[in-house]
Structure formats: C-alpha cells, structure tokens
Amino acid sequence: EADIYQTPRYLVIGTGKKITLECSQTMGHDKMYWYQQDPGMELHLIHYSYGVNSTEKGDLSSESTVSRIRTEHFPLTLESARPSHTSQYLCATGDRAGQYFGPGTRLTVT
Amino acid sequence: RKEVEQDPGPFNVPEGATVAFNCTYSNSASQSFFWYRQDCRKEPKLLMSVYSSGNEDGRFTAQLNRASQYISLLIRDSKLSDSATYLCVVNIGSYGGSQGNLIFGKGTKLSVKP
Numbered sequence: 001e002a003d004i005y006q007t008p009r010y011l012v013i014g015t016g017k018k019i020t021l022e023c024s025q026t027m028g029h030d031k032m033y034w035y036q037q038d039p040g041m042e043l044h045l046i047h048y049s050y051g052v053n054s055t056e057k058g059d060l061s062s063e064s065t066v067s068r069i070r071t072e073h074f075p076l077t078l079e080s081a082r083p084s085h086t087s088q089y090l091c092a093t094g095d096r097a098g099q100y101f102g103p104g105t106r107l108t109v110t
Numbered sequence: 111r112k113e114v115e116q117d118p119g120p121f122n123v124p125e126g127a128t129v130a131f132n133c134t135y136s137n138s139a140s141q142s143f144f145w146y147r148q149d150c151r152k153e154p155k156l157l158m159s160v161y162s163s164g165n166e167d168g169r170f171t172a173q174l175n176r177a178s179q180y181i182s183l184l185i186r187d188s189k190l191s192d193s194a195t196y197l198c199v200v201n202i203g204s205y206g207g208s209q210g211n212l213i214f215g216k217g218t219k220l221s222v223k224p
Contacts, residue, residue: 042216043154043197090153098144098199099212101153 003027006091006102013081014110021076021105023091031094032074036060036087037104043090049074081109113137114215116198122221127188131218133198134180143174145183146197148217154197157183188222195219 003026013019025032034047035058045058049068063085064078078085086109091102116133123129135143143160158165160172160181171184185192198215 039151043214088151094212098146098156098159100156104153 004091004093004100004102006089006105008105009103010106010108012108012110015080015082017081019078019081019107021078021089021091021107023074023076023102024072025074025093025102026072027093027095027100028071029093029095030071031099032068033092033094033099034058034064034066034074034076035090035092035101036062037090038087047076081107083109085109113202113213114198114200116215116218118216118218120219120221122223123188124223125188125190127222128184128186129188129220130185131183131196131198131220132180133182133215133218134178135198135200135213136179137200137202137213138179140179140200140202142201143172143181144199144201144212145170145172145181146199146214148195148197150194154214157196185220188220190222190224193220193222 005024007022030051032049035043036046037043044060046060046062047066049055055066064076066076088104088106090104092099114135145157146154147157148154158167158172160174164173169186173182195217197217200213
C-alpha cells in the first residue's frame with residue numbers, strides 16, 4: 001500500500017486568500033491525481049500527472065493549478081479561494097494494481 | 111448513459127446476510143476493474159481488483175462479465191464493520207498507458223444492522 005500524505009488535513013480560510021494543498025508520496029509512483037469530493041457525492045478528477053513536468057486537467061473544471069517538479073510531490077494551488085471551493089480534496093498515486101488515496105484535506109472557505 | 115453506473119442504495123441488511131452489488135460500465139474498451147470501499151468522511155481504499163476469471167478474498171467475491179459489461183461484488187456473512195460505500199471503478203486504458211485514469215462510480219451504500 002502506498003504511503004501518501006496530505007497537509008493540512010483541515011483548513012478554514014477567508015475568501016480571496018491564496019492556498020496550497022500539499023501532497024507527497026514515498027512509493028516512487030509516477031502517476032498522481034487530485035480529486036474533489038463533496039460530502040455524500042462522487043469523486044471528481046480535477047488534475048493528474050504521469051510524471052515529473054507532466055500535468056493535465058481532469059474531467060471537472062477547476063480554478064486550481066498543480067505542479068510536478070519532483071516525483072514525490074504534487075501540490076495543488078488556489079490563487080484566490082472562494083466559498084464555492086469548499087470541499088474535500090483527495091490526492092492519490094497509482095500503479096498497475098490501482099490507486100491509493102491520501103487522507104484528504106477538508107477545505108472551508110468563509 | 112454514464113460511464114459507470116451503480117445502484118446508490120442504501121442496502122440495509124442484517125448481520126450475517128449475503129449482499130451483492132452490481133455495476134455496469136459503458137466503454138467496451140475498459141481494461142481493468144476494481145472495487146473500492148469508502149467510509150464516511152474518509153478516503154477511498156482499494157478493496158480488490160476484479161479479474162476476468164473472478165476472484166475471491168475471504169468473504170468477498172468479485173466477478174466480471176465482459177459480454178454484458180458489468181462487474182459484481184458479493185459479500186458473505188456481513189459484519190457491522192462492512193458498513194460503508196462501495197465504489198465501482200473502471201480503467202479504460204491499458205496498464206501504464208497514457209489513458210490510465212480511473213472512472214469512479216457514485217457508489218453503493220451498505221448499512222449492516224445488528
């Protein structure tokens with residue numbers, strides 16, 4: 001099972017602030033993903049990466065951006081947070097056996 | 111038609127019951143299949159992969175029917191701890207290929223009662 005870490009676990013922040021959600025993994029997986037999930041709702045893929053310097057947008061339009069400068073690190077940034085960004089953000093890594101999720105960051109924008 | 115469809119439930123069953131979930135997928139080129147489990151307000155966790163020949167892991171059995179494009183999950187002797195949402199997941203790309211993203215179903219909620 002992958003070791004994947006996300007910080008912060010919980011974040012309450014005001015509208016207009018810039019935030020970066022951190023995701024790191026120690027398994028050396030090339031593939032990494034960001035999902036957004038509202039309570040009781042389905043997962044939506046917002047970004048993914050197949051390796052260093054590779055980033056792609058997912059199925060759900062998102063105002064966030066990502067970077068992949070190192071294999072183990074895949075941060076997600078919101079330049080100007082809005083209440084509509086309130087959600088849970090889940091980072092995952094992947095190999096042939098499936099995807100492995102971090103514990104998530106629960107974001108509340110007031 | 112959605113790419114991956116599941117009955118949202120909830121399935122309310124007594125302890126010890128056998129319960130089965132089905133999931134249908136629309137892309138006939140789908141390559142690999144999984145069941146994930148998600149507890150309330152937690153991250154999804156891989157429960158098992160689904161192989162063409164079917165596979166079993168303890169009380170859990172997964173089966174794939176490519177002709178009808180559905181997969182199933184059978185849970186025998188349900189425990190209280192089995193209460194969760196079960197997500198059907200389909201990969202439309204080949205292993206390691208550029209289309210290797212997973213498509214998640216909305217999930218089926220299971221509640222096992224004493």
